Amino acid sequence: MNTKQCKHCDEIFNLDSIAKKAAGGKINECPDCVEELGTETAVKYTGLQIEETGSFAISRHATEADRQKHMNDRLKMDDLSK
Numbered sequence: 814m815n816t817k818q819c820k821h822c823d824e825i826f827n828l829d830s831i832a833k834k835a836a837g838g839k840i841n842e843c844p845d846c847v848e849e850l851g852t853e854t855a856v857k858y859t860g861l862q863i864e865e866t867g868s869f870a871i872s873r874h875a876t877e878a879d880r881q882k883h884m885n886d887r888l889k890m891d892d893l894s895k
């Protein structure tokens with residue numbers, strides 16, 4: 814397990830946890846503080862929960878255009894699978 818100590822609240826958190834990956838922020842900031850302090854502002858996230866498997870897929874997008882392209886690619890993939 815890849816644990817780090819948060820520089821804000823001194824809490825030990827798991828760097829590889831889904832919560833941390835979803836929240837983003839620096840490697841020395843726990844997901845709670847990232848969300849509370851809003852330290853992750855530059856990167857947009859597209860989260861996708863797959864209910865049957867419980868797995869969680871997250872894509873990072875630096876710009877809105879990148880995110881839109883990602884969503885379009887996903888739609889294309891969905892079309893092909895029909």
Ligand SMILES: [Zn+2]
Pocket residue numbers: 819820821822823824842843844845846847
């Ligand atoms: Zn913290």
